[in-house]
Amino acid sequence: MRALLEVRDIRKAYGAIRAVDGVSFSVAPGEILGVIGPNGSGKTTMFNAILGQVKPDAGEVMFEGRDVSGIGALALARRGIGRTFQSLQVFGGLSVRDNLIVAGQEFVGSAGSRLFARPDAGMGQRADEIIELFRIGHVAHLAAGSLSYGQQKLVDIAMAFMARPRLVLLDEPCAGVNPALIDELMDLLRRLNREQGASFVVIEHNMDFVMRLCSRVICLAMGTMLAQGLPEEMQGNRAVLEAYLGV
Amino acid sequence: MTDFLQLVIAGMATGGCYALAALGFTLLWQASGTVNFALGEMVMLPAFLMLFFINVVGLALPLAFVAAVGVALVVMGWGFKVAIVDPLIRHGVIPLVIATLGLSIAMKQTVKGVATAQVRTFPSIFSDTLLNVGGVHVSVGDIGTVVVACALVAGLQAFLGRTLTGRAMQAVAQNRDAAVVLGINVERMVLYAFLINALLAAVAALLITPVYLAKFDMGDTLGLKAFYAAIIGGFNNSRGALLGGLLVGVMENLVGAYVSSGYKEGVALALFMVVIVFRPQGLLGTVVERKV
Amino acid sequence: MKYLRWVALLAVSVALYFAPGQMKSYGLYITTLWVVYWIAGVGLNLTVGYAGQISLGQGAFLGIGAYTAAVLSKAGVSYLAIFPTAALVCFAIGLLLGFPALRVQHHYLAFATLGFNMLVFLFLRNEEWLTGGTFGLNNIPRPVIFDVRFTRPLDFYHLSFVVLVVMGGVMAWLLRSPWGRAFAALRDNPIRAESVGINTTFYTLMAFAIGAAYGGVAGALFAPLVQFVEPAPFSVANSLSMLLMVIAGGSGRFFGPAVGAVIVVLLPEWLRVAQDWYLAIFGVLIVLMMVWLPGGLLSLPDRLRGRRA
Numbered sequence: 097m098r099a100l101l102e103v104r105d106i107r108k109a110y111g112a113i114r115a116v117d118g119v120s121f122s123v124a125p126g127e128i129l130g131v132i133g134p135n136g137s138g139k140t141t142m143f144n145a146i147l148g149q150v151k152p153d154a155g156e157v158m159f160e161g162r163d164v165s166g167i168g169a170l171a172l173a174r175r176g177i178g179r180t181f182q183s184l185q186v187f188g189g190l191s192v193r194d195n196l197i198v199a200g201q202e203f204v205g206s207a208g209s210r211l212f213a214r215p216d217a218g219m220g221q222r223a224d225e226i227i228e229l230f231r232i233g234h235v236a237h238l239a240a241g242s243l244s245y246g247q248q249k250l251v252d253i254a255m256a257f258m259a260r261p262r263l264v265l266l267d268e269p270c271a272g273v274n275p276a277l278i279d280e281l282m283d284l285l286r287r288l289n290r291e292q293g294a295s296f297v298v299i300e301h302n303m304d305f306v307m308r309l310c311s312r313v314i315c316l317a318m319g320t321m322l323a324q325g326l327p328e329e330m331q332g333n334r335a336v337l338e339a340y341l342g343v
Numbered sequence: 344m345t346d347f348l349q350l351v352i353a354g355m356a357t358g359g360c361y362a363l364a365a366l367g368f369t370l371l372w373q374a375s376g377t378v379n380f381a382l383g384e385m386v387m388l389p390a391f392l393m394l395f396f397i398n399v400v401g402l403a404l405p406l407a408f409v410a411a412v413g414v415a416l417v418v419m420g421w422g423f424k425v426a427i428v429d430p431l432i433r434h435g436v437i438p439l440v441i442a443t444l445g446l447s448i449a450m451k452q453t454v455k456g457v458a459t460a461q462v463r464t465f466p467s468i469f470s471d472t473l474l475n476v477g478g479v480h481v482s483v484g485d486i487g488t489v490v491v492a493c494a495l496v497a498g499l500q501a502f503l504g505r506t507l508t509g510r511a512m513q514a515v516a517q518n519r520d521a522a523v524v525l526g527i528n529v530e531r532m533v534l535y536a537f538l539i540n541a542l543l544a545a546v547a548a549l550l551i552t553p554v555y556l557a558k559f560d561m562g563d564t565l566g567l568k569a570f571y572a573a574i575i576g577g578f579n580n581s582r583g584a585l586l587g588g589l590l591v592g593v594m595e596n597l598v599g600a601y602v603s604s605g606y607k608e609g610v611a612l613a614l615f616m617v618v619i620v621f622r623p624q625g626l627l628g629t630v631v632e633r634k635v
Numbered sequence: 636m637k638y639l640r641w642v643a644l645l646a647v648s649v650a651l652y653f654a655p656g657q658m659k660s661y662g663l664y665i666t667t668l669w670v671v672y673w674i675a676g677v678g679l680n681l682t683v684g685y686a687g688q689i690s691l692g693q694g695a696f697l698g699i700g701a702y703t704a705a706v707l708s709k710a711g712v713s714y715l716a717i718f719p720t721a722a723l724v725c726f727a728i729g730l731l732l733g734f735p736a737l738r739v740q741h742h743y744l745a746f747a748t749l750g751f752n753m754l755v756f757l758f759l760r761n762e763e764w765l766t767g768g769t770f771g772l773n774n775i776p777r778p779v780i781f782d783v784r785f786t787r788p789l790d791f792y793h794l795s796f797v798v799l800v801v802m803g804g805v806m807a808w809l810l811r812s813p814w815g816r817a818f819a820a821l822r823d824n825p826i827r828a829e830s831v832g833i834n835t836t837f838y839t840l841m842a843f844a845i846g847a848a849y850g851g852v853a854g855a856l857f858a859p860l861v862q863f864v865e866p867a868p869f870s871v872a873n874s875l876s877m878l879l880m881v882i883a884g885g886s887g888r889f890f891g892p893a894v895g896a897v898i899v900v901l902l903p904e905w906l907r908v909a910q911d912w913y914l915a916i917f918g919v920l921i922v923l924m925m926v927w928l929p930g931g932l933l934s935l936p937d938r939l940r941g942r943r944a
Contacts (some may be wrong), residue, residue, distance in 0.1 A: 147830070169826075169829040170832065170833075170835070173830055174832055178830070179830050181827065185826070186823075186824070186827070187824055188823050189822065189887075190816065197816060198819070198828075198833070199831035200831075201816065202831070202833050203832050207814075207834070210812065210817075211809075211812055211813075211814055212812070213812065213813055215811045215812060215813070217816075256831075259832060378741075378745065380875070426926075427922060427926065431929060436741055436742065437683075437689065437882055438882065438925050438929035438930075439925075440745065440878070440882075441925050442922050444875050444878075445918045445920070445922040445925065446918065446922050447918070448914060448915075448918030449915050449917075449919045449921075450918070451918075452912070452913075452914035453912075455911070455914075456911050456912050567749075571746065605757065608753065608757060609754060609757050612750040615747075615750055616735075616750065619735060619739050619743060619747060623739050623743065
């Protein structure tokens, strides 16, 4: 089967520091790929380089068989790639429901048609579905900036799914989330994967979460790919262990 | 050719004064993120303070300068920081822009109220003789101004780069949180930046007022030119402010003489536009990447 | 509750429409000026308050609108054509002004727009063939629309007020449309906005262009109000007042510019009892108000509520 996302030899250096030094991997349709690695191993930089938030020095990114290298964050979003950021990134001044609507509205019609569209841009129903799915109905009308960290995190993740993306890159979805909610989050991602056919790439430090959610895992260290394989293979991998323990 | 050289030297003198004000502006920005719209008035006020000490109190110019610096340090240095910047800085740049705008109106109109709108002459610290160097007439005042401005910039650079306090100030400018962790008294370093800004403004007043003459609204154009000089030269670099100031001063004189006097005031702007399009970090500045 | 708001809005509008009926000509002039500034402020509030950009160039757009109206009306063009022309000219120039905003932000953008204002001012002062230079253009006729003359001060006030209501209505509708949400997203977090498909380039340019168009319409009222245009009112100082108006009123609040225009246009008039000192007092008041209420006057209720809680 053709890969959904294929990244070939992507590189990004900051001065003498080679943050991402030639990483290649692919994501099959329907797959949930985990990305692990110690702090500073280049995971987030790799995301940013793939998604056009920073300009990679070299490398190719193919999405659904087409070369999307360097087309920029906006165009990638339009092609069907969603993402969340490591730090919180919601629109604090808008209500939760408006956060969701705004995350989906630009995918339908043209700017001109949206000017004359209904205030909810026809996304109200979809937003309500997502609100229900994420169980954030009780805060839907509050300003996103006024919510607790964990709630904002959920809104942040929910936004990435508004436009029915075929691939979502999640940067540490569990960080700062109440441990009691982590299982719920995992169920949610599984359902989105199953019911909406979305594939994921997930950066995460919570190993239990990665091992249970992901179908395949890659491990980065010092900007290069150290190992890849099934979750259970990673657990016994000496190199991975050493990278984490810094031996 | 002699005309040309005379224009360049006179331009450098004006530019040197722009540079001093520009330097104060960048220092405040680096230390505390303050965009100070009362910059021009902070040059105007010491000029009038000096006139007050000379004409009313009867001091000689050097003593009047010292007295004006004293007042400037307290009012425009410490007072400005404590009364306006400290309470507003956490609300972002814009409320502070508006507050300094209000401050600029208040300073200007208060001086107008006290000293009327009359234009006043101002004594120069330099003699008004003209030197003849190979057929080029150069005023001692212009040369002196350039020398003083350059010396001050060099001195400030040495202070920032060589002394412990100066390095601590730079650390605060570059990374406030890290500076706190290193045990630097951040508030004190920020205060120093404000004091240096006040001192630079007072020196700029001493140098430029004999040429520009003292008037309550003399800060309007001066402030603007200094802003542009700061950005043209590079916001995070003190030599940049000097380069920007000199460039603006010289180009203005040349454009005014050879191109169009009507658009002389547009020179700083044109340079600024070219710089932000092709080199947004300024001629000597370094790039700061946008955070994701 | 919602109906109550509409009733209140209607009542205030009717009151504002009829209130100046008994005013003397100077009072009427100032009140009309307040309306004109309000319109310009509504536009700037979009650029600054809703879309999160900084513009110190709104005075220039007021000027471009005013000179457009002056030149065209003296050439005998109807005001029915002048208002849209002024809006379109400013929209186009505003679009150009938006480009620096794509490259630079914060204080850089402030000075880029301020520099643009300076450029416009120099153009108005130096290009005598078109603008009359420092002498300006005088004898600007007041509008005649569909044979109705808006020559008398009160009639002209009514015309200005109607223009305000129309422009305000258009803005309210724009802000309620999906565009309004996209502007807010751009303001709150441009990087996140791109990642959810919002074309930040497009919306940044639109925020400037639409804001500028409002400045143009305000200018097209300013010229026949004063019946004389010269470069001075469109200087950098006026752009600073415009920004002051939006921030001091309450940036990103729909009626912020109305309150802001009171501060910028009416407050100095009320302070005139202090004679020579009135502008000095004005400046001090601005400083005090910002220190006490950085969110603008309309944030006062929130502030008081916050204290009690």
